[in-house]
Amino acid sequence: MNFFINRAMGIGNSGVEHAQFYRGELFDKAGIPYRYVFVELVRELHEAMDAWNLRNDQVINMWEYFVYGDKYLDHGPLYKQAVKSDMVIDSTNTNRMFTSQTSSGLTIIEHMVKFPDPKKPNMLLVSTARVEIFNAQTGKRMVMFEYDNEPHREFLLKSIHLFDFKGQHLYFENEVLLQKFFFEQLNAYYEGKNTFIIDRGEESEAALYKMRDLGIKIIELVHADHLSDRNDPKHPLWNNYYEYMLMHMDKVDRVVVATKLQREDLLVDFPNDTNKIVAIPVGGIRDKKPKAKVQKKNNGVFKFVSVSRLAEEKHIDLCVRAIAKLHEAGHKVSLDIYGQGETKNKLEEVILELSAGDYIKLKGHSNHVDQVYPQYDAFISGSFSEGFGLTYIEALNAALPILSFNARFGALELIHDGENGFLASFDRGNDDDSVEQLAKAGEKMLAANYSNLVRNARRSVSEFKDSVLAKKWGDLIDEL
Numbered sequence: 001m002n003f004f005i006n007r008a009m010g011i012g013n014s015g016v017e018h019a020q021f022y023r024g025e026l027f028d029k030a031g032i033p034y035r036y037v038f039v040e041l042v043r044e045l046h047e048a049m050d051a052w053n054l055r056n057d058q059v060i061n062m063w064e065y066f067v068y069g070d071k072y073l074d075h076g077p078l079y080k081q082a083v084k085s086d087m088v089i090d091s092t093n094t095n096r097m098f099t100s101q102t103s104s105g106l107t108i109i110e111h112m113v114k115f116p117d118p119k120k121p122n123m124l125l126v127s128t129a130r131v132e133i134f135n136a137q138t139g140k141r142m143v144m145f146e147y148d149n150e151p152h153r154e155f156l157l158k159s160i161h162l163f164d165f166k167g168q169h170l171y172f173e174n175e176v177l178l179q180k181f182f183f184e185q186l187n188a189y190y191e192g193k194n195t196f197i198i199d200r201g202e203e204s205e206a207a208l209y210k211m212r213d214l215g216i217k218i219i220e221l222v223h224a225d226h227l228s229d230r231n232d233p234k235h236p237l238w239n240n241y242y243e244y245m246l247m248h249m250d251k252v253d254r255v256v257v258a259t260k261l262q263r264e265d266l267l268v269d270f271p272n273d274t275n276k277i278v279a280i281p282v283g284g285i286r287d288k289k290p291k292a293k294v295q296k297k298n299n300g301v302f303k304f305v306s307v308s309r310l311a312e313e314k315h316i317d318l319c320v321r322a323i324a325k326l327h328e329a330g331h332k333v334s335l336d337i338y339g340q341g342e343t344k345n346k347l348e349e350v351i352l353e354l355s356a357g358d359y360i361k362l363k364g365h366s367n368h369v370d371q372v373y374p375q376y377d378a379f380i381s382g383s384f385s386e387g388f389g390l391t392y393i394e395a396l397n398a399a400l401p402i403l404s405f406n407a408r409f410g411a412l413e414l415i416h417d418g419e420n421g422f423l424a425s426f427d428r429g430n431d432d433d434s435v436e437q438l439a440k441a442g443e444k445m446l447a448a449n450y451s452n453l454v455r456n457a458r459r460s461v462s463e464f465k466d467s468v469l470a471k472k473w474g475d476l477i478d479e480l
Helices: 015-030 045-051 062-068 071-075 175-189 202-209 240-246 260-269 316-328 344-353 369-375 390-397 410-414 431-447 450-459 466-479
Strands: 002-006 035-038 059-061 084-089 095-101 106-116 124-135 141-150 154-165 168-174 195-198 217-221 254-257 277-279 302-307 333-338 360-364 378-380 402-405 421-424
Touching (some): 015 466, 062 124, 062 141, 175 202, 202 217, 202 240, 302 316, 316 344, 316 431, 378 390, 390 402, 390 450
Parallel strands (some): 035 059, 195 217, 302 333
Antiparallel strands (some): 084 095, 106 124, 141 154
16 A cells, blocks of 8 residues: 555645645556545544545544544544534633534544743743543543643644553554554555655654564655755755655655756765655646637736745745736736635735735635636746746646746746746845846746747646656556
8 A cells, every 4th residue: 555644634735735636646547556644633634625525535544543443444434423612711711621523523622721931931821731532423532642832843742542442552652653653553454565655744754764674665755945045055954844854865765856856956965866866746737638728818918827825935925016016017917816824914915005906816715726727828926945836837737828936946847938937036035126036027928929938838748747647656656
């Protein structure tokens, strides 16, 4: 069996989850068995699965497994219940106990405590100290654990109890030991060659590296730039998310990156790992040739679109400011932004500040971006770092030229300046200059031969067909 290891998933997912979903489609095409494995306690997991058309027998959640046991691995939870929650508040108007019921049949009780704010000693905070998980159908308590508020790593799991798990009461001091036990159970249940494909989670890495003697295979996925900036000595060498893996390369069978450029860059530091480091894109295009793009005049307005999580590292605010500059210069342009996230309020403020509400709009989340792209003329991205840029592939396949910063690695590999889009330089410490450069690149796009951009956009992704990428994964799994 092949396990895609991740912390969690939700309704609005990051590129990591989208990459997993796409890999699942490729494995289906290649006839390779797999399961999505999530190790966080996700209350609305099954609602999210429904939104993304994932079946119960495709997904394994560590906590649901500890409640239901091995039978759960074949078909998921069989007991369903209505979702509800209740908060107990004490006489000081302080939250003390939060009870929630998941649709998958778990009852979760969170016990809360007051504690001093480490940053503001005179202030008290209220947070979860202990969690109990019950099988709602039987009423039996199956799991209990505590949180340790470690100053530099926020909340860590500790003192974890599994009650009556296969007739035993088990105790684990921390999450790494718990995950190791969990992965050992999966390895024992699914006989034959088991490959653990890690998309996210240092705890999962630490747990699986301890299991090498069981004959498992480990593949690590790198979804972003593994360096902050190779040419900037002010930044640390490794991206924190990949540091643990890069310091333990001997424990890994394969490292999969999304672009040839990133593979070449990793080989600078690991020149002897030419066979270990593999480039397989995390997104692709359908084998069936898409319909020809219908070009519309849109009343003379050139319509840009952005599809992204609304997160600081995506720098959507720079896109907003660049489009506003084009508008102020007299160009008929518009921008629709699809996505949700923590910077929504900030973006609303920027749009209001620029009086740009008539031509720049937040459109919210969409699960059907393939239907979104054809409505627009070009795609815009403000990211300074994209390991691949799944949305780049989607946009190019929809014949949308791309306006972006010349960030490693996805933009530099997928966008050919002046052919299928335009690239702008950026300065991490100077947003004004970055906006100016992005607007100048936008000027070039508006002045270019648009028909040629459209033609080149679709041609540029012909090597990313599903069947080609499915074969790459099939060959990789077979050779381990």
